[in-house]
Amino acid sequence: MPIVTETGFQTEPNLSFRGVEALAENCKNLTLDVDPDTEVDVLSDAFSRIDLIRVHFDSFADGRGFSLGRRLRNAGYRGRLRAAGHLISDQFRYALECGFDDVEISDALATRQPEHHWIADAPARPTYREKLSDVSARLPEAQHAADRARSALRPVSLYKPLANVHEQVVTQVTHYTDGLFSFRISRPSTFRFRSGEFVMIGLPNAERPVFRAYSLAGPSWDDELEFYSIKVPDGPLTQHLQRVEVGDTVLVKKKATGTLVMDALLSGKRLFLFSTGTGIAPFTSIIRDPETYEKFEQVVLTQTCRTQAELEFGLNVVAETRGHELLGDIAGPDKLVHFTTLTRDDHPHTGRITTLLKDGHLFDAIGMAPIDAEQDRAMLCGSMDMLRDTGAICEQFGLVEGSNSRPGTYVVERAFVD
Amino acid sequence: MYRYDEFDSDFVRDRVKRFRRQIERRISGALTEDEFKPLRLQNGLYLQLHAYMLRVAVPYGTLNGRQMRQLAMIADRWDRGYGHFTTRQNIQFNWPKLRDTADILDALADVEMHAIQTSGNCIRNVTADHFAGAAADEIEDPRPTAELLRQWSTNHPEFAFLPRKFKIAVTGSPNDRAVTKAHDIGLRMVRDGDGAPGYEVIIGGGLGRTPMVGKVIRPFLAKQELLAYIEAILRVYNLYGRRDNKYKARIKILVHETGLDKIRAEVEQEFSTIVRSTAGSALPDLQEIARIESYFAPPAFENTDGDVVDIVGAGDKEFLAWTRHNLAEHKQPGYTIVTVSLKAIGAIPGDASSDQMRVMADLAERYGHDEIRISHEQNVVLPHVRKRDLPAIFAELKRVDLATANIGLISDIIACPGMDYCSLATARSIPIAQDIARHFADSTYAETIGEMKIKISGCINACGHHHVAHIGILGLDRKGVENYQITLGGDHTENFAIGERAGPGFSAEEVVPAIERLIQAYLELREGPDETFLTAYRRLGQEPFKQALFPNIQPARAA
Incomplete structure (x- = not known):
């Protein structure tokens, strides 16, 4: 009886399987046969004593076993899970996606549907479900997709190391307001990124951890990685992430990407960085990168928040940049202009950046000429609304959106909101 | 889109x-x-x-x-x-x-199309209000929800071998044009007391051999919890739905036999397990939802004004009749929703020739923000049309026989393919539809009769939705002879009702005279032209209509 695994057909020594009645005997290392109508409650108290559960499929058209597999995994079963009986090769990936490790088929079926039929059916790409729960599935890199598909197959209900993920240690956490915090983690020696890019991060708290796109808020030369985040009470990731402490583990996917990078902009004289809320994160990376000042004569960072306290992270980074032993000389107040505006609290400048751009207030306040498409470039990061409205204004100034493959005169981060 | x-x-x-x-x-x-x-x-x-x-x-x-x-x-x-x-x-x-x-x-x-999951015991193509994004009475556009469900259900590993097929419909308007109560799951977009968006979740509706009205399993489900809740319903159905008899395998039978309260308890328990055990990864990414929603932003309407009458003045009578019947109210002033009738008198309901398809494509591109909808009533909809473009659209439609002014009238008949195509059918449906349409071809007569939904199924599986027709016709096989049973008083809207059978069936030739007798009875009995057939039926009950159908049978006398 061949056992179909992701790598092909395997044989194994004959195991003796027993029915659920064996649970009563208090033995360990059980190998059980169960029917698809088995209730999970019958097994759940004994999960730690079970090595292998074999779910029987009477007919390939009877999909109950798939649901039972998913239920066992959701209930916390971490041992081997096997589908046995009549399954066809076209169902192999379904079985894997439902939490099964392998499929046992008859010799006759193995002859009719040989190994390569089963292997060909193994998933080569992420599924819609993964796409809906994880933004990284939309990245085109084939390798990345393949990594993801493999990681999704891990048949454990709690985190086990994933191939495309680095596990890193939290080194510092700073809380600014009830809704905002930043943290730093160790940097893998092989991790490379361009200032302004984002990466997927998650926590090792589930079979399939939730990953979210986070801008790398520190410059590319930093020994550590820095992130700036909101706290959403029910946010699938941030409700847990906001509780991280020094010494905790954070997962970082291996590949950083993004469009808020120098490569996506044509050369120019002034660089405008427009941010709202935590959208400042990619720009705190860019303003700390010496390359930025080699490419542009002046950098204007605008930061729009609701309250004074929400500005703190940005103000700290700018102050730190100006006081830095090397950066201080090239990022003085004449080179790096930081313009802050609030929409709720009182402040020297108030109102949305779109309004201040339209009525010219911004340019008056910083004492500069309005945007000139010939020599000025812009980057945008903020909410969907902000991106849409500010993008429209950039277009009115004659700027043209660029990308990594076709540099332009302004860029927007589309994979990143808030 | x-x-x-x-x-x-x-x-x-x-x-x-x-x-x-x-x-x-x-x-x-x-x-x-x-x-x-x-x-x-x-x-x-x-x-x-x-x-x-x-x-x-x-x-x-x-x-x-x-x-x-x-x-x-x-x-x-x-x-x-x-x-x-x-x-x-x-x-x-x-x-x-x-x-x-x-x-x-x-x-x-x-062209970004496919035939995935349009059949089989899986989650089928999700349907929605055909006026979505255009109708004046809409609370929220149902299409982003339908698209989210399409993505989630596509190639779903767990739900590709269900006991039976599984159909989901979504409506975002209180006037239900998506027949949500006749689906395995119906979703009505609603707001809670604080104005937060969510869904009323209905399960266990269906037509077919055993018609059932869908029941509310959850009066309010927060928007973000949708996928986890749907997953819970499907898992309970997949595990406990009957597999011993394919005629009893739909979720409506499971709900009916188990009882709504018990099913609800099962689903809620499964739902909480899903939310707990997957640490939130069963819930959709809000960014992804925002991305999907952004694709359904309304087109750039121009600020225009003027009503049809302003445009055409006293114009051509045929055109005016078409504007009376084939338009629906648009949310944007100066715009309207055009329903293109695929029910020309004597044509096969729902059929369109390649030339007709190309004309509709041209019209959508030229006048309709490049949007076309297919309605479950087997017509084609141009959802965003400026009223002042109507004369041009009408002229072009008329050229290819698509300008029949009969939406909602007696000749706007739904019919399944029946025995002319389908291997399950027990009788023909298309010729019956054609006969009825020809009989009521006179537009003055049809307008006098007013709103009338006739729906024809060629077998008990009810693809023609006859259960929810004002006059439903079900074609059966009686010892090798086609026999047509008539049901009365069905309604597919928010006032959902399943039609009641009105006595023994008719032979194919007897169907049109029987319908004619029903219509005559209605015209005599109604309180005025404003009282539709359905309203009159509800007021009077079945008896007078039964008498009209079977004039030779004495009515049951009250004792």
Whole structure:
């Protein structure tokens, strides 16, 4: 009886399987046969004593076993899970996606549907479900997709190391307001990124951890990685992430990407960085990168928040940049202009950046000429609304959106909101 | 409308490749006919009476001009120059050859279309209000929800071998045009006391052999919890739905036999397990939802004004009749929703020729923000049209026999393909529809009768929705002779009702005279032209109509 695994057909020594009645005997290392109508409650108290559960499929058209597999995994079963009986090769990936490790088929079926039929059916790409729960599935890199598909197959209900993920240690956490915090983690020696890019991060708290796109808020030369985040009470990731402490583990996917990078902009004289809320994160990376000042004569960072306290992270980074032993000389107040505006609290400048751009207030306040498409470039990061409205204004100034493959005169981060 | 990204197009191409391999493996014998059948069905391919039939998905009934034109190309190249729009907002091609089907699927993929999960015991094409995004009475656009469900359910590993097919419909308007109470799951978009958006979740509705009205399992479900809750319902159904008898395998039977309260308890428990055990990864990414929603932003309407009458003045009578019947109120002033009738007198309901498809594609591109909808009543909708463009649109439609002014009238009949095509059918439906339409061809007579929904099914599976017709007709086989049973008083709207059977059936030739007697009785009994057939039926009950249907049978006398 061949056992179909992701790598092909395997044989194994004959195991003796027993029915659920064996649970009563208090033995360990059980190998059980169960029917698809088995209730999970019958097994759940004994999960730690079970090595292998074999779910029987009477007919390939009877999909109950798939649901039972998913239920066992959701209930916390971490041992081997096997589908046995009549399954066809076209169902192999379904079985894997439902939490099964392998499929046992008859010799006759193995002859009719040989190994390569089963292997060909193994998933080569992420599924819609993964796409809906994880933004990284939309990245085109084939390798990345393949990594993801493999990681999704891990048949454990709690985190086990994933191939495309680095596990890193939290080194510092700073809380600014009830809704905002930043943290730093160790940097893998092989991790490379361009200032302004984002990466997927998650926590090792589930079979399939939730990953979210986070801008790398520190410059590319930093020994550590820095992130700036909101706290959403029910946010699938941030409700847990906001509780991280020094010494905790954070997962970082291996590949950083993004469009808020120098490569996506044509050369120019002034660089405008427009941010709202935590959208400042990619720009705190860019303003700390010496390359930025080699490419542009002046950098204007605008930061729009609701309250004074929400500005703190940005103000700290700018102050730190100006006081830095090397950066201080090239990022003085004449080179790096930081313009802050609030929409709720009182402040020297108030109102949305779109309004201040339209009525010219911004340019008056910083004492500069309005945007000139010939020599000025812009980057945008903020909410969907902000991106849409500010993008429209950039277009009115004659700027043209660029990308990594076709540099332009302004860029927007589309994979990143808030 | 929703635009494919690389993910979607790669997925569809990959699926076609897999299907080619499946056909090869069927031919080589690696797959038995039994094993191949569900794979074929889940790619939309049926084996019908005379040939294969390919059912193409039109997700929530939305198409653009380029897609409609490609359907016309497919009709010309691989079919007999026409296609058939169905009551589930799909299109069917009735004459493709098996060896051509993968090529047809590739041609569909070229325009971001497919036939995935249009058949088989899986989650089928999700349907939605055909006026979505346009109707004046809409609370919220149901299409982003339908698209989210389409993505989530596509190739779902756990729910591809359910006890039976599974249909989901979504409406975003209090006036239910999506028949949510006749679906396995119906979703009505509502707001809670604080104004937060969510859904009323209805389960266990259905027509078919055992018609059932859907029941509310959850009065309010927060928007973000949708996928986890739907997953819970499907898992409970997949595990406990009956598999011993395919006529009792739909979720409506499970709900009916188990009881709503017990099913609700099961579903809620499963729901909380899902939310707990997956640490939130079962919930959709809000960014992804925002991305999907952004695709359904309204088109750039121009600020325009003026009513139809302003535009045409005293104009042509035929045009005015068309504007009376074939338009619906748009949310944007100066705009209207046009329903193009695929029910020309004597035509096959729901059929469109390739030329007609191309004209509709042109009109959508020229006048309708490139949007086309397919309605479950087997008509085509141009959802965003400026009123001042109506004369031009009418003239163009008339040229290809698409300007019949009969939406909602007696000749706007729904009919399944029946025994002319379908291997399940026990009687013909199309000729009956044609006979009725011809009999009531006189437009003055039809207008006098007013709103009337006649729906015809050629077998007990009820694809023609006869249960929810004002006058429903069910074709059966009585010892080798076609026999048509009539039901009265059904309603597919928010006042959902299943029609009541009105006595023994009629032969094919007796159907039209029977309908004529019903109509005469209604015209005599109604309180005035404002009282529709359905209202009169509700006021009077079945008895007077039964008398009209069976004049030779004495009515039951009150004791």
